[in-house]
Amino acid sequence: MHYYRPYGDFMPNLRFIGGIAWMAVTIAGCGVANPPSAQAPMPSEPTLINYVDPSAVQGLNTRTLFSGETGNLHVHAVYPAVADAPRLTEKLHGTVSEELDRFTRSGSPADTLPKPEFNVDWQLAAASPEVLGVRLRIGHSMESGWSEARTTVWYDRTKGRVLDSADLLAGRPALVTLAGIVRSELALRGPLVTPNALRPDREMFDSLGFNPRGDLVVEFDDKQVGLEVAGRVAVAVPSATAAPLLSEVGLRAQRAAVQAKKVPVPMSREEIKAASTDKPPARSSKAGSVDCARLRCVALTYDDGPGPETSRLLDILRAHGARATFFSIGSNASARPDLLRRMRDEGHLVANHGWSHRDLTMLPSIKISDQLIRTQHTIAQTIGQAPTLMRPPYGDGGIQVAAIAGRLNMALVRWNVDSEDRQDADPRAIADRTVARAEPGAIVLLHDSHSATVDAAPEILRRLSAAGYIFVTVPELYGLGEMVPGRIYESGGVSTALDR
Numbered sequence: 001m002h003y004y005r006p007y008g009d010f011m012p013n014l015r016f017i018g019g020i021a022w023m024a025v026t027i028a029g030c031g032v033a034n035p036p037s038a039q040a041p042m043p044s045e046p047t048l049i050n051y052v053d054p055s056a057v058q059g060l061n062t063r064t065l066f067s068g069e070t071g072n073l074h075v076h077a078v079y080p081a082v083a084d085a086p087r088l089t090e091k092l093h094g095t096v097s098e099e100l101d102r103f104t105r106s107g108s109p110a111d112t113l114p115k116p117e118f119n120v121d122w123q124l125a126a127a128s129p130e131v132l133g134v135r136l137r138i139g140h141s142m143e144s145g146w147s148e149a150r151t152t153v154w155y156d157r158t159k160g161r162v163l164d165s166a167d168l169l170a171g172r173p174a175l176v177t178l179a180g181i182v183r184s185e186l187a188l189r190g191p192l193v194t195p196n197a198l199r200p201d202r203e204m205f206d207s208l209g210f211n212p213r214g215d216l217v218v219e220f221d222d223k224q225v226g227l228e229v230a231g232r233v234a235v236a237v238p239s240a241t242a243a244p245l246l247s248e249v250g251l252r253a254q255r256a257a258v259q260a261k262k263v264p265v266p267m268s269r270e271e272i273k274a275a276s277t278d279k280p281p282a283r284s285s286k287a288g289s290v291d292c293a294r295l296r297c298v299a300l301t302y303d304d305g306p307g308p309e310t311s312r313l314l315d316i317l318r319a320h321g322a323r324a325t326f327f328s329i330g331s332n333a334s335a336r337p338d339l340l341r342r343m344r345d346e347g348h349l350v351a352n353h354g355w356s357h358r359d360l361t362m363l364p365s366i367k368i369s370d371q372l373i374r375t376q377h378t379i380a381q382t383i384g385q386a387p388t389l390m391r392p393p394y395g396d397g398g399i400q401v402a403a404i405a406g407r408l409n410m411a412l413v414r415w416n417v418d419s420e421d422r423q424d425a426d427p428r429a430i431a432d433r434t435v436a437r438a439e440p441g442a443i444v445l446l447h448d449s450h451s452a453t454v455d456a457a458p459e460i461l462r463r464l465s466a467a468g469y470i471f472v473t474v475p476e477l478y479g480l481g482e483m484v485p486g487r488i489y490e491s492g493g494v495s496t497a498l499d500r
């Protein structure tokens with residue numbers, strides 16, 4: 001019997017990709033040698049899953065457990081919530097919280113540099129009126145480098161029941177059979193993969209999904225069945241072989257995965273460029289539309305959305321006639337394109353904050369580009385304008401990140417006023433700090449992922465307005481001297497030339 005031999009699995013550091021086929025093509029083209037056993041011709045990479053477009057799922061929102069710096073850690077943890085599936089949301093919340101607790105407890109000395117990082121991103125493996133599948137990708141840095149675990153939680157919408165991936169199988173005998181198939185496939189994978197580590201237990205088979213052909217994709221955590229350099233190890237079991245092993249709900253999940261609306265085909269780099277405008281976009285955000293050399297301007301910037309609090313913030317900004325700059329996370333934006341369109345229509349500026357809020361300083365260039373390009377693509381496809389500004393997650397990004405941003409036609413924007421809102425549940429305190437620290441030309445760091453920040457918005461706007469401030473987008477601060485791609489900006493009128 002023949003099983004697929006996915007070459008992608010052999011490539012080191014493919015872990016972060018999460019199954020977007022076009023990225024695999026990009027990476028495969030970068031000259032990484034494949035071991036001999038992986039060179040069987042393939043029509044496409046069968047273990048790469050074409051995920052479901054989250055914006056097509058009614059009532060879906062994102063939940064941010066935490067995003068930002070906490071103690072000595074860089075943490076970004078987001079999961080989806082579907083309105084009619086509260087038990088699923090509860091389960092995802094529990095899983096992510098537990099993993100974060102475990103990471104926090106495993107601890108590290110307070111002064112470790114670089115800061116340890118914990119990052120959770122998600123995709124939809126399937127979505128139908130009957131079944132939902134959510135794949136969590138849980139990554140963290142350790143002494144030996146970056147490591148990712150994957151788990152796919154399923155939900156039977158007809159019964160309101162949360163399922164483990166193993167529940168897609170027809171009981172214990174099916175699990176044993178599947179383990180045998182997977183083990184003999186792994187045996188062909190070369191010395192980096194260790195098939196003997198495989199056991200037929202539910203824990204090891206906790207991330208099952210389907211590719212667009214309906215083949216069953218079994219994936220493992222980093223290092224679970226291979227050496228560290230093996231990266232993401234996954235096996236695709238052909239649909240016909242898998243079908244007899246699936247439970248009734250497993251068959252429904254397979255159908256749902258094949259039929260669901262998939263993530264949009266990405267734009268090419270040229271198409272993204274074509275969507276870029278020379279000047280910063282958004283009708284009312286044109287540089288020079290407000291004379292910030294003479295007026296008291298302040299640029300409020302909101303990071304880490306869009307999310308469930310964003311529409312309330314947009315209402316408040318509209319009521320005060322204020323414009324802001326939103327450094328949006330690509331993954332969140334793909335789930336809530338409606339909010340991006342509203343930002344554009346109401347005169348705000350949509351900017352790039354990376355795809356999944358990874359610390360860019362810890363990534364090689366190709367992955368930095370991936371974080372930025374995927375986000376650019378999502379934003380450009382949604383609002384018809386590619387962002388011209390980016391802010392690196394955690395504010396960390398020096399000359400290297402600025403140079404990559406520059407090649408993608410973006411300037412790098414930091415801030416000079418930190419509202420320190422993320423750890424503060426008290427809107428009054430957030431407003432007090434923001435108002436006290438504001439000054440003409442300031443770029444203020446805030447977060448629309450944080451509800452207390454949104455609660456603080458009316459007071460910030462009222463008090464700063466009373467002090468004569470006008471709320472503008474970041475490019476407006478710089479007036480007619482337009483913002484230059486590849487430069488670093490920190491506050492009105494101050495930029496750092498890349499090539500000093």
Ligand code: NI
Pocket residue numbers: 067068303304353357393394
């Ligand atoms: Ni952020």
